[in-house]
Amino acid sequence: MKTIAAVLVAAAALAATTVSCSASSAASGVPTNPHFASPVYGRAATLSGPITVGHIIDPESGATTGSPSSYGYTDEEFFASGTASAFRATSDPSDGRWKIAPTTSATYRTRIVVRLPTNPKRFNGTVVVEWLNVSSGESAPDWDYLNPMLTRDGYAYIGVSAQALGIEGGTGITSTSASSGLIKQEPSRYGSLHQPGDEYALDIFAQVGRALRLDKSTTVLAGLHPSHIVAVGESQSAFYLTTFADALQPLTQTFDGIFIHSRGGTGAPLSGASITGSSSGGPADLRIRTDLTVPVFMFETETDVTKLGYAPAQQPDTSRIRTWEVAGTSHADSYIVGSYASVLGCKAEINDGPQHPVVQAAFTAFAKWVTAGTPPPSPRPFVLASQNPVTLARDAQGNVIGGVRTPAVDIPSSSLSGVPAAGASVLCSLFGSTTPFTPSQMAQLYGNKATYLARYEKSLNQAISGGYILPQDRAGLLAQAEQVQFPS
Numbered sequence: 001m002k003t004i005a006a007v008l009v010a011a012a013a014l015a016a017t018t019v020s021c022s023a024s025s026a027a028s029g030v031p032t033n034p035h036f037a038s039p040v041y042g043r044a045a046t047l048s049g050p051i052t053v054g055h056i057i058d059p060e061s062g063a064t065t066g067s068p069s070s071y072g073y074t075d076e077e078f079f080a081s082g083t084a085s086a087f088r089a090t091s092d093p094s095d096g097r098w099k100i101a102p103t104t105s106a107t108y109r110t111r112i113v114v115r116l117p118t119n120p121k122r123f124n125g126t127v128v129v130e131w132l133n134v135s136s137g138e139s140a141p142d143w144d145y146l147n148p149m150l151t152r153d154g155y156a157y158i159g160v161s162a163q164a165l166g167i168e169g170g171t172g173i174t175s176t177s178a179s180s181g182l183i184k185q186e187p188s189r190y191g192s193l194h195q196p197g198d199e200y201a202l203d204i205f206a207q208v209g210r211a212l213r214l215d216k217s218t219t220v221l222a223g224l225h226p227s228h229i230v231a232v233g234e235s236q237s238a239f240y241l242t243t244f245a246d247a248l249q250p251l252t253q254t255f256d257g258i259f260i261h262s263r264g265g266t267g268a269p270l271s272g273a274s275i276t277g278s279s280s281g282g283p284a285d286l287r288i289r290t291d292l293t294v295p296v297f298m299f300e301t302e303t304d305v306t307k308l309g310y311a312p313a314q315q316p317d318t319s320r321i322r323t324w325e326v327a328g329t330s331h332a333d334s335y336i337v338g339s340y341a342s343v344l345g346c347k348a349e350i351n352d353g354p355q356h357p358v359v360q361a362a363f364t365a366f367a368k369w370v371t372a373g374t375p376p377p378s379p380r381p382f383v384l385a386s387q388n389p390v391t392l393a394r395d396a397q398g399n400v401i402g403g404v405r406t407p408a409v410d411i412p413s414s415s416l417s418g419v420p421a422a423g424a425s426v427l428c429s430l431f432g433s434t435t436p437f438t439p440s441q442m443a444q445l446y447g448n449k450a451t452y453l454a455r456y457e458k459s460l461n462q463a464i465s466g467g468y469i470l471p472q473d474r475a476g477l478l479a480q481a482e483q484v485q486f487p488s
Helices: 141-145 164-168 181-185 198-214 236-252 334-341 355-372 439-446 449-465 471-482
Strands: 046-048 076-091 099-115 126-131 156-160 228-234 257-261 296-300 321-325 384-387 390-392 414-417 433-436
Touching (some): 076 236, 141 334, 141 355, 164 181, 236 257, 439 449, 449 471
Parallel strands (some): 126 228
Antiparallel strands (some): 076 099
């Protein structure tokens, strides 16, 4: 982990090979759409590489995530270039059925990070395209949260530097200091890059997705032939994917599914302005439009529903929309931050909830939905104690009522919350809190350790059978439960 930017979540010379991707046709595997006749909505990026000059600067990773090679994956970069459009909304209703029109255009050249299984036989046919997060530096939070599942199951992974901060540098929305950006960090490798502004980021992301679909020579994917391409993004990137789903996906049909991880109540502004400093990301109760032809999965933590304002945007599940509100979770947590919490000035214990195992199960269910048409489970949302201000109802142990249930909240050894400890800094307020039960409290709740472990295992089995935790995580979670202390 190079800097703590990775937590938020809550980051030249070319090689000789160049792949040019044209904007043709249903024969390419892109769904037919009359808007493809437009030179705007039919564009694809030109992909160049792999890049070999200088040194690769990977998106920053969380405290617990290994290198791609440790998972048996390659780690390369390509450049993506073209002419991107900015857009304005001619209509942006809260039901998500936005209408947009192109405004200005600008040339760009950005980078994509390409991680593939070293053994091509392991590829499962699905390419995961992550909108890299720039809340503080440039990071890949969904690469962190979704592993080891992504690599164990053989997905191909593409990380897209869609926003200006990652390339040009600048101060992120949760930063106290500026990031230098790729160009300044490694000019021999990245000096030819240029991102003209975040108003062009949506189209850049769409053009990269389309280029991957049209890459007939499969140079970027090293000969792999994908059957599905899906988009993922967490935190600020999730706001952008919300806008993408409502505004661009219906016109470009870029992705076969969209996984939105920790969004708030609105989308990202089409203007490229700060998410926190503009109302042009749509209404505060912005929902995903119900006329999309691809699955959209929203994964929400307690922090997202309350602090980030998702509650007014809650919507019923449909045949193409699923939302999991996950009990005991916060926007970012100890899985990502690890021991760096104290370095960040977080004085109290931050959230140690079940986000990591549940988000892996959520994405697995989402991928099965995309590839096989099998919809994920449809859990009930959190129970609200108050609508204004939005406050979650909690049980006698301090854990939220409703949402996706796991042993962490149903057979608890602590109170887990998306609400931070009193006095937390702005940054630490995204990390929630954990209040461990004392051994005597555990004895009062369960009597003895054997009873606790038996109840925990039963609850875990129910979560696995319900599809909310993967069977592969069973042994590790049981081992964690074994560490819980009772009076000696």
